[in-house]
Amino acid sequence: xxxxxxxxxxxxxxxxxxxxxxxxxxxxxxxxxxxxxxxxxxxxxxxxxxxxxxxxxxxxxxxxxxxxxxxxxxxxxxxxxxxxxxxxxxxxxxxxxxxxxxxxxxxxxxxxxxxxxxxxxxxxxxxxxxxxxxxxxxxxxxxxxxxxxxxxxxxxxxxxxxxxxxxxxxxxxxxxxxxxxxxxxxxxxxxxxxxxxxxxxxxxxxxxxxxxxxxxxxxxxxxxxxxxxxxxxxxxxxxxxxxxxxxxxxxxxxxxxxxxxxxxxxxxxxxxxxxxxxxxxxxxxxxxxxxxxxxxxxxxxxxxxxxxxxxxxxxxxxxxxxxxxxxxxxxxxxxxxxxxxx
Amino acid sequence: xxxxxxxxxxxxxxxxxxxxxxxxxxxxxxxxxxxxxxxxxxxxxxxxxxxxxxxxxxxxxxxxxxxxxxxxxxxxxxxxxxxxxxxxxxxxxxxxxxxxxxxxxxxxxxxxxxxxxxxxxxxxxxxxxxxxxxxxxxxxxxxxxxxxxxxxxxxxxxxxxxxxxxxxxxxxxxxxxxxxxxxxxxxxxxxxxxxxxxxxxxxxxxxxxxxxxxxxxxxxxxxxxxxxxxxxxxxxxxxxxxxxxxxxxxxxxxxxxxxxxxxxxxxxxxxxxxxxxxxxxxxxxxxxxxxxxxxxxxxxxxxxxxxxxxxxxxx
Numbered sequence: 001x002x003x004x005x006x007x008x009x010x011x012x013x014x015x016x017x018x019x020x021x022x023x024x025x026x027x028x029x030x031x032x033x034x035x036x037x038x039x040x041x042x043x044x045x046x047x048x049x050x051x052x053x054x055x056x057x058x059x060x061x062x063x064x065x066x067x068x069x070x071x072x073x074x075x076x077x078x079x080x081x082x083x084x085x086x087x088x089x090x091x092x093x094x095x096x097x098x099x100x101x102x103x104x105x106x107x108x109x110x111x112x113x114x115x116x117x118x119x120x121x122x123x124x125x126x127x128x129x130x131x132x133x134x135x136x137x138x139x140x141x142x143x144x145x146x147x148x149x150x151x152x153x154x155x156x157x158x159x160x161x162x163x164x165x166x167x168x169x170x171x172x173x174x175x176x177x178x179x180x181x182x183x184x185x186x187x188x189x190x191x192x193x194x195x196x197x198x199x200x201x202x203x204x205x206x207x208x209x210x211x212x213x214x215x216x217x218x219x220x221x222x223x224x225x226x227x228x229x230x231x232x233x234x235x236x237x238x239x240x241x242x243x244x245x246x247x248x249x250x251x252x253x254x255x256x257x258x259x260x261x262x263x264x265x266x267x268x269x270x271x272x273x274x275x276x277x278x279x280x281x282x283x284x285x286x287x288x289x290x291x292x293x294x295x296x297x298x299x300x301x302x303x304x305x306x307x308x309x310x311x312x313x314x315x316x317x318x319x320x321x322x323x324x325x326x327x328x329x330x331x332x333x334x335x336x337x338x339x340x341x342x
Numbered sequence: 343x344x345x346x347x348x349x350x351x352x353x354x355x356x357x358x359x360x361x362x363x364x365x366x367x368x369x370x371x372x373x374x375x376x377x378x379x380x381x382x383x384x385x386x387x388x389x390x391x392x393x394x395x396x397x398x399x400x401x402x403x404x405x406x407x408x409x410x411x412x413x414x415x416x417x418x419x420x421x422x423x424x425x426x427x428x429x430x431x432x433x434x435x436x437x438x439x440x441x442x443x444x445x446x447x448x449x450x451x452x453x454x455x456x457x458x459x460x461x462x463x464x465x466x467x468x469x470x471x472x473x474x475x476x477x478x479x480x481x482x483x484x485x486x487x488x489x490x491x492x493x494x495x496x497x498x499x500x501x502x503x504x505x506x507x508x509x510x511x512x513x514x515x516x517x518x519x520x521x522x523x524x525x526x527x528x529x530x531x532x533x534x535x536x537x538x539x540x541x542x543x544x545x546x547x548x549x550x551x552x553x554x555x556x557x558x559x560x561x562x563x564x565x566x567x568x569x570x571x572x573x574x575x576x577x578x579x580x581x582x583x584x585x586x587x588x589x590x591x592x593x594x595x596x597x598x599x600x601x602x603x604x605x606x607x608x609x610x611x612x613x614x615x616x617x618x619x620x621x622x623x624x625x626x627x628x629x630x631x632x633x634x635x636x637x638x639x640x641x642x643x644x645x646x647x648x649x650x651x652x653x654x655x656x657x
Contacts, residue, residue, distance in 0.1 A: 026545070028544070035573060036573045038571075040572065041544070042541075042544050045540055045541070045544065049537055049540075143656075144373055144375075144376060144379055144656070145376045145379070145656065145657055146376065146532070146560070146590070148590060159567070159571055231533065234533065234536065234567075235532040235533055235536060235563075235564055235567065236567070237532060237590075239531060239532060239533070239560075241374075241375070242529070242531040242532075242533065242534075243533070284541060287526060287537075287538060287541035287545075288541055288544060288545050290524055290526075290545060292525070293495060293498045293525070293526050293527035294498055294499075296498075296527070
């Protein structure tokens with residue numbers, strides 16, 4: 001627990017600094033109301049709107065830990081959303097719609113996993129195939145229109161509340177905690193990291209990399225399916241053209257802000273999810289501040305750049321030098337032997 | 343009297359047989375949006391009603407496909423060509439070929455950067471005018487009452503977003519009781535409209551917003567959900583006016599959630615065929631730009647019937 005906290009400390013500090021910054025611009029940012037059986041307020045909005053990116057980031061973290069990348073998750077959201085809406089339109093009910101969406105997500109993940117692990121195509125290219133073709137598949141399902149539905153139970157997944165908390169928040173929290181526990185309470189996390197660090201070595205050590213890789217891409221597809229269900233339920237319709245558009249890039253950004261290396265190996269699901277919250281705090285802050293829309297992307301890019309610069313390993317080395325210098329000046333000479341760095 | 347009727351009936355029959363002989367080629371951009379699909383459906387319907395033989399070609403968003411289609415129409419010797427150009431430039435050569443073959447070309451929906459004498463006429467809507475119609479409706483609706491307006495803009499920098507924003511401002515100019523207090527892009531999508539509206543409601547404390555102007559219906563539909571989830575009554579607590587007239591906004595209107603929409607008609611082919619028929623019959627030269635009507639629809643216009651009439655057009 002203490003080790004996890006130390007690992008995610010920089011992300012928490014960044015999030016706190018951002019919240020402070022947004023509060024300066026928009027003083028009611030931390031104000032939360034309880035009315036009509038639901039909590040409402042900008043913070044709740046951030047947690048709710050962050051749901052798709054947080055979910056995608058959970059799956060993306062695992063894929064990136066194996067030294068892969070999954071560009072198709074935004075498109076998979078569109079496909080699974082279309083599948084769910086189609087099932088509802090066909091009158092099979094919400095249970096079948098959820099199963100259909102999750103099944104479609106797993107199928108997309110298995111396709112990606114097979115291209116990467118069995119055929120050996122580079123992950124960026126393998127998932128690019130589904131990223132570009134998938135929207136066409138989603139459009140075929142919806143016949144090019146926005147497929148709307150009125151099933152209240154399915155819409156509940158996007159707009160309902162439990163004990164005042166919006167359901168999307170509970171879904172991404174449960175998914176993130178579930179995956180983190182599964183990875184860290186079993187050896188699974190270690191095996192995933194070993195593939196990312198060196199696949200031949202892990203194979204020699206007896207890790208079945210092929211099966212594990214396919215499973216990891218399927219997990220990513222499943223997370224994308226959950227995100228697709230939430231996005232579709234939220235607007236009560238499947239928009240094949242726009243659902244999840246460019247969200248794969250936000251998910252990768254969340255993983256990177258979470259301090260995970262794109263070169264694979266060590267990963268932290270918690271840090272990635274906080275990364276997703278950081279992105280949505282920026283987005284919501286810009287909306288609340290009321291800048292003209294031309295500034296949105298520039299401000300977002302500026303803040304992200306700042307965060308990444310502050311977190312960069314090269315600067316981190318400088319920081320620890322500065323800190324060591326201060327400590328050396330304060331303490332007598334003999335104690336200056338360098339201790340193990342965290 | 344009887345003879346007069348007979349003569350006119352004979353004349354009518356003659357003109358119908360004349361029209362039936364006409365063949366028109368239609369080069370469509372593709373089917374990237376519901377509106378485009380509806381335009382294709384309506385063009386086919388219009389051609390069928392008038393007994394015109396329509397040769398349809400889907401360019402799948404590529405100009406070279408459109409140029410190839412026009413060349414093949416010229417080679418087939420069609421009587422006219424309808425063109426919905428995917429881009430504005432690069433048409434001079436192929437338009438020249440059509441002109442040399444004396445085949446009139448009518449542009450649908452979008453314009454091209456070519457000399458005006460290269461095509462017969464262009465049918466399209468005036469985006470600024472659409473914004474003006476929406477704004478004028480709101481001006482008439484609120485009268486002298488104070489009105490704080492929030493605006494959901496289209497994709498930043500796109501021409502519908504710029505022109506529809508301008509038109510709306512033209513309409514409310516000089517009415518000091520009306521003020522646009524917040525303006526943000528919702529990227530023309532439902533999700534975007536919903537998220538941005540949620541922030542508007544937080545930032546302006548909902549009950550102080552009197553009206554929402556959305557640059558398209560989809561963003562308005564997203565915003566309607568955001569307003570309802572905030573515990574308010576869309577269409578009542580906050581007036582909602584948007585543009586496009588897609589089927590779903592009529593359903594919202596029938597439910598009392600939306601107040602007005604301005605139609606961007608997908609029936610561009612109707613006026614085009616009218617102009618062509620007038621030209622074939624007595625050589626009338628149409629004006630260089632035929633502006634389609636930007637009709638305003640409100641709940642008084644039987645939204646349920648409008649929804650039923652549109653839902654199968656492919657939106």
